Amino acid sequence: MTDLLQQVVEGLGSGAVYASLALALVLIYRFTGIVNFAQGELAMLSTYVAWQLVASGMPFWLALPVTLAVSFAGGMLVERIVIRPVQGAPELTVVIVTVGLFIFVNALAGLIWSFTVKDFPQPFPDGGLDLAGVRVDWSALGIIGVVAVVMGLLYLLFQHTSTGLVMRAVAGNPASARLSGIRVGRVLMLGWGLAATVGAVSGVLVAPVLFLEPNMMGGVLIYAFAAATLGGFDSPVGAVVGGLFVGVAETLTGAYVGVIGADLKVGVPLVIILAVLLVRPQGLFGRAAVERA
């Protein structure tokens, strides 16, 4: 039993990482209606920025906010330069653009920092708690805590600030927002900046574990997609719940389903995505689309 709980705790830890990247995906989807296949790579790039700052002598606790600010600016830039020109284009065009962005960012990181694996500072202390025989690492707690804080901040932003209200209006009905004088373009930039920042958080959280290299986020992306699909692509709450579920499912499957084992765990997101899309496409918390047959 303690072994099971142990696995669950580990699953929650990785699930929190998936949740944070899924959050970024959901933010983008709510604001611009697209699935950003390059979200993981952008997060990876942010993580490299953090690494570079630390490697150049900046203390970690300072490098972090600087990285977040840089990521915010980067996200705004991506919206303005890469996404805005294809706003309203057919879905496939936009998908290809984000795929191109994926390839570009991935290679860019390799170009600047090479493909050798780098160590990333672990912000959380080693060791952990012992709760009734179950070992809970500080790092797992830390990750979950950070994601919880991010969720809380997002909630405050969207529900209790006028900026958040404007953002929600744009996400809900951009045409009407325009008619009320809202500069929708600027709000979209804000949304992308925000998503990039959340993505940066997920990158920084996972780098100590997965080790920093350009292909670091590729695997995480699939799990984040599964999380967002499960929770509903237009639901931030769903992203988090979905992420935690996917994390736990992955860990338990890897540990207990012998035929899957650790190497085929990556089949778990596939199964989850398939199951959700065939049974309840809008996910747990998403809104059902109107089927105009």
Add this chain to the structure above:
Amino acid sequence: MNTITTALGTDRARRPRAALTVLLTAAVAVGAPFYLAPFQVFQLTMVLLYAVALAGLNLLVGFGGQISLGHGAFFAAGAYTTAVMLDRYDTGHLATLPVAAAGCFLLGLGFGVPALRLRGLYLALVTLSFAVFLPPLLKRLEPVTGGSMGLTVDKLQPPAWSGLAEDQWMYFVVLAVTAVALLLARNLLRSRVGRALLAVRDNESAAEVMGVRLSLHKTLAFAWSAMFAGVAGCLYTWVIGFVSPDSFSFVLSITLLAGLVVGGLGSLYGPLLGAAFVMYVPSVSQDLSEAAPGVVFGLLIITVMFVAPTGLAGLPGRVLGAVARRLPRTTTTRAPIPEAAPAPDAEPESRAESGPPVTLTPADPAVVDAEPVGAPPRTEKE
């Protein structure tokens, strides 16, 4: 949307010119391996076999309107089937082609059925997840696939009577198969299947009302496109002589799709252009650094999408169209007025209204002024 019909129409209308073009192309194609270095011939061979895969993907995406981010899986299936047959069962190369083709056709049928229930982005997600899952699966099935080490098999060897070098022989074989495949693709499009696909792509509800059996044709689209990818994979094994799980990562799948779209979705020549793009852009920039190919490739993909969303093959058509529109119109009620700046012509940044994305969409239809010329076919219409 008009690219393909225009192309077909053009063919019929300008027979002699088309015939001449074909002859010239054939001459160049046949003559090339005698004038180029072996490595260049090899590159051309690779372009041809990627073109086969892209022609199949074109059927699915360009004409069927379904996004697949996992076609590398079918490519891998064909490649591995061929490798296993050569390695374990010692069949000749020739026998592997129909087996790979048939096997992948059936595989595609199998995929096509659940794909029916998935639209647009959802299908993209599922196919991507599968593409990610495949390499570990291949590694796990070690007894059959040779695990991470992969399988090494004999490359296609020229028979003594041909007097050709290895690279030349492979080139001609692949050229022959590619020509047959592209012809087959063209005929499929002109057949009932193709026309049904076009009808479905352009207006699903209308097509259904008119009796087009959606499920059948969408599934067939998957099957055919999988078959083409499988054949390409088979050729890959013949040419390279080595398969391993890491050769078929999801990067292959997204590269294939990106290459197709850049080359020109829904056009006859798009697959060829796209294959050339996929082959040459990375290799040219490889001289700069290991990572440079990706940087250039990614940037080019994005740029092409901005400038020519119908892909490079559609560019001439768009240019001609834009020129035609700028000519003065003659209407009976008004004197001809050249289009003034604020008139709602297509501008580089404004695009057609997208078909509604899969679920609730915050997509912005606020400014309704862009022209749908030059838009790639809509992926899925509600």
Add this chain to the structure above:
Amino acid sequence: MSEPTTDRTEAEASEASAEAEFLRVSGLHAGYGQARVLQGLDFTVARGEVCAILGPNGAGKTTTLRALSGMVRGRGSVTLNGSELLGRSPEQAARLGVAHVPEGRGTFNDLTVEENLRIGAHLRTGLGRRSRGERAAVAADLERIYDHFPKLRQRSRQAAGSLSGGEQQMLAIGRALMLRPSLLLLDEPSLGLAPLVTRELFEIVRAVNEEERTTVVVVEQNAQLALDIAHRAHVLEAGRLVLSGPAAQIREDGQVAEVYLGVSVHTRKAG
């Protein structure tokens, strides 16, 4: 000696004509892509006037409003109190005091009623403009809207998506009014609503017009309702203006109404 008088008369005259041509549309051509919908419209609306735009389906009524608010591009000229509207984006048009209530209401369904209304006042309370006085004015306006539409006050914390069609229409109009617009554009407010509800709505619009002197342009299929509150009316057909005149005149001219509006105005219900 007589010059100052002449100046003043001239000034009065020009002011009077500015009032009469508060909204001036000249040679308006607009459409979607290659489809030309409006074929050269010319009309003016005086300040404080309620102007009805009528006509059959597809005549271009909605396109006209969209051209005014910047949702659709066009050629020609549209000036509001002297400033050129044509070619501006909807955001800019809103800044010039144009409030457009689109066809289908355009409410923010995920936001509460009150949040919807607050968004309407966005331009007055945007970042940097958070003066005490302005916030108080917005709060006062909110109360006034609730006075006009008591049902909205009841449901102020409910999500807009859960409101009935009529209530959503009220909300949309209320949101537009929160802008303190100088020009209010209403697109088919009666669409999908019960007669009693629409009558109520139109009465409120009339009241707003009388109290605040807001200029209103209303597009309606239901000619009768619109003519009841309008001062002037214009009839569109196939993108052209075919008839203009005082609302009363158009209303009484039953033949005209039947030909262009497909409506028998004679059979008006009492009350």
